[in-house]
Amino acid sequence: MKNEQPDTTSGQRSAINPTRIARLRRTRMTDPLRSMVRETELSRNDFIYPLFVVPGQKFRKEVKSMPGVYQLSVDEIVRECAEVYSLGIPAVILFGIPEHKDEVGSGAYDPDGIVQRAIRAIKKEVPQLVVITDVCLCEYTSHGHCGIVAGDEIVNDASVALLAKEALTHAEAGADMVAPSDMFDGRVSAIRRILDENHFENLPIMSYAAKYASGFYGPFRDAAESTPKFGDRRSHQMDPANSNEALREVEQDILEGADIVMVKPALSYLDVIRRVKDRFGMPTAAYNVSGEYSMIKAAGMNGWIDEPRVMMETLTSMKRAGADLILTYFAKDAAKLLNQSK
Numbered sequence: 145m146k147n148e149q150p151d152t153t154s155g156q157r158s159a160i161n162p163t164r165i166a167r168l169r170r171t172r173m174t175d176p177l178r179s180m181v182r183e184t185e186l187s188r189n190d191f192i193y194p195l196f197v198v199p200g201q202k203f204r205k206e207v208k209s210m211p212g213v214y215q216l217s218v219d220e221i222v223r224e225c226a227e228v229y230s231l232g233i234p235a236v237i238l239f240g241i242p243e244h245k246d247e248v249g250s251g252a253y254d255p256d257g258i259v260q261r262a263i264r265a266i267k268k269e270v271p272q273l274v275v276i277t278d279v280c281l282c283e284y285t286s287h288g289h290c291g292i293v294a295g296d297e298i299v300n301d302a303s304v305a306l307l308a309k310e311a312l313t314h315a316e317a318g319a320d321m322v323a324p325s326d327m328f329d330g331r332v333s334a335i336r337r338i339l340d341e342n343h344f345e346n347l348p349i350m351s352y353a354a355k356y357a358s359g360f361y362g363p364f365r366d367a368a369e370s371t372p373k374f375g376d377r378r379s380h381q382m383d384p385a386n387s388n389e390a391l392r393e394v395e396q397d398i399l400e401g402a403d404i405v406m407v408k409p410a411l412s413y414l415d416v417i418r419r420v421k422d423r424f425g426m427p428t429a430a431y432n433v434s435g436e437y438s439m440i441k442a443a444g445m446n447g448w449i450d451e452p453r454v455m456m457e458t459l460t461s462m463k464r465a466g467a468d469l470i471l472t473y474f475a476k477d478a479a480k481l482l483n484q485s486k
């Protein structure tokens with residue numbers, strides 16, 4: 145009889161007693177035991193909350209495809225930031241929608257542009273909040289591309305020069321960190337150089353290092369009004385099928401001076417997050433993007449899933465995969481839950 149029992153243990157233990165089964169349930173029997181052996185714990189400190197700033201006054205408009213997410217004027221964004229900070233979330237990332245768009249995205253590097261104004265207002269009222277800025281041209285160009293366009297080509301080097309200029313204006317307005325999201329080659333080193341030359345050598349860069357050409361950005365493009373008018377982003381963003389290439393992208397950004405590396409999107413790319421973390425051991429961020437948010441919101445609103453539970457489960461999965469930081473539209477909801485359970 146004894147020998148018919150499957151040996152579910154391994155190594156030394158099974159050598160001592162081959163018939164003993166491993167009772168993995170022992171440490172799952174009560175709440176205190178479960179929390180003692182928990183390997184991954186979400187914290188408010190992990191979150192970066194994305195915000196969309198638009199021109200105007202007292203303007204607050206919900207994004208249709210992203211319930212609970214708003215386009216906000218500068219005065220409203222300052223109020224929002226005060227709330228974010230009071231919830232214990234350390235950082236926001238700003239996206240701007242300018243008054244005017246043009247071929248070269250000049251609103252992006254206007255020292256008095258929408259994001260630059262928002263940075264100044266936030267740093268004045270909520271100085272402790274870490275203000276990160278998204279550095280890209282897509283919200284500022286009339287064609288919706290992330291750089292300058294010549295014919296049907298999205299030009300690399302001339303666009304990089306403009307991105308560097310944009311990053312500098314963000315720094316000069318008081319940003320605490322810049323985050324280039326364009327995926328052009330050489331932009332991290334160009335930004336590092338211009339910052340260093342202007343005495344911002346201590347300003348960190350969080351690079352969107354492995355950013356995929358993803359269908360999950362759909363709702364964001366509603367929020368940021370940045371859908372390309374023609375073509376797509378596949379000549380610069382990565383092919384979702386590749387992960388060795390992601391390591392080369394990340395390595396390149398580290399060599400160029402990135403302080404934090406990001407994988408984006410998060411949920412379909414947990415394997416990439418894990419590989420990046422294991423290979424480089426860098427502070428690693430995951431962008432829980434708009435489509436990931438909207439899917440959970442929509443299913444939750446329909447009563448098909450338990451939204452708060454699925455929210456916490458997906459955020460935990462990103463951290464378990466190796467993310468130290470999570471950019472997420474759920475930051476406020478998750479922080480509220482974490483604050484309750486304290």
Ligand code: PBG
Nearest residue numbers: 280282325360361364433434435
């Ligand atoms: C580009 C940018 C995008 C997102 C962040 N930065 C959109 C894109 O590449 O088209 C997407 C974020 C999201 O979907 O939540 N400025």
